[in-house]
Amino acid sequence: MRITGGQVKGRRLGAFKGLDIRPTSDMVRKAVFDLIGQDMEGLKVLDLFAGTGSLGIEALSRGASRAVFADQSQKSIDLIKRNLKICGLEGKGILWKGNLALKFPERRLLGEGGADLVFVDPPYEKGLASPTIAVLPQRGLLAPKAVIVAEMRKNEALGVEIGEIHLTKSKKYGETRIHILNYEE
Numbered sequence: 001m002r003i004t005g006g007q008v009k010g011r012r013l014g015a016f017k018g019l020d021i022r023p024t025s026d027m028v029r030k031a032v033f034d035l036i037g038q039d040m041e042g043l044k045v046l047d048l049f050a051g052t053g054s055l056g057i058e059a060l061s062r063g064a065s066r067a068v069f070a071d072q073s074q075k076s077i078d079l080i081k082r083n084l085k086i087c088g089l090e091g092k093g094i095l096w097k098g099n100l101a102l103k104f105p106e107r108r109l110l111g112e113g114g115a116d117l118v119f120v121d122p123p124y125e126k127g128l129a130s131p132t133i134a135v136l137p138q139r140g141l142l143a144p145k146a147v148i149v150a151e152m153r154k155n156e157a158l159g160v161e162i163g164e165i166h167l168t169k170s171k172k173y174g175e176t177r178i179h180i181l182n183y184e185e
Contacts, residue, residue, distance in 0.1 A: 001054060004030040005038060006061030008087040014079055015052055024051075024121060024151060028173050029058055035169055035180055036117070036147055040064040046115035046141060048122075048132060053080035053093070055119040055149070060089045064117070068109050070096040114143040124153040134162045137183060148181040 003011045004026055024032075032055070041063035047056030048070050056067035057080075069080045077097050084093040094109050118136060122128035129150045136142050148165065150158060154177045158167070162181075169180040 001052065002026055003054075003058055003061050003087065005033060005058065006040075006063065008057075008061045008089070011061075011087050013052055013054055013057065013083045013086065016075070016079065024054055025176075028151070028176050028178065029054060031171065031173055032149055032151075032178055033058065033062065035171065035178065036149060038062060040117065043116040044068075044110055044114070044143070046070070046110065046118045048118065048120050049128070050080055050119075051076055051121065053083050055121065056080075056093070057083055057087055057089060059117060059119075060092050061087065064092070066092055066094065066111060068094045068096060068115070070098060072098055110141065114141050114146065116143045116146055118142070118146060118148045119151070120148060121151040125156060129156070130158055130162065133158075133165060133181065137164055137185075142183045144183075144185050146183040148183065150179040150181065152177050152179065 001013045001015050040059045043064045045056050045059045045064045045067040050069040050071040053069050056069050060067050077095050084090040120129050120132050154172050154175055158179050165181050165183050168182050171178050
């Protein structure tokens with residue numbers, strides 16, 4: 001698993017062996033950034049169900065100013081910390097153990113104004129994507145005009161309209177479907 005663009009392009013990330021973790025493949029990660037744009041300059045990123053941290057680290061490599069990584073697994077948190085260090089980006093990453101969207105104690109982790117880009121990549125077929133996306137504006141976690149990227153199994157359903165959040169693109173890559181949603185206050 002390698003970073004596909006930006007300042008640390010080509011850097012190999014650590015991954016889990018033998019655990020029930022499904023990291024976003026290089027091909028799908030590259031496709032995500034082809035869909036949302038390559039320039040992440042100055043954006044604040046929220047990577048939910050972060051796993052290896054590859055999506056948030058990819059955004060940091062492409063110029064994001066800060067990324068908050070949330071995962072319930074301590075092994076994931078430890079791996080993300082290691083991957084940030086491998087890429088020399090540890091000063092730009094903030095780690096949170098737990099589901100940041102559902103149990104968010106302090107908005108200050110994101111800084112003023114909320115996240116500009118949110119990755120929602122829950123375990124497949126657990127029904128977690130839609131409820132997670134729905135609480136983002138309720139918790140004040142989204143900046144105006146934020147973009148949300150949801151990764152799901154190709155046959156999983158996602159509510160097209162979730163309040164002020166609207167589906168703009170949906171693409172299938174093998175067994176994975178990527179949904180791009182826009183938030184409009």
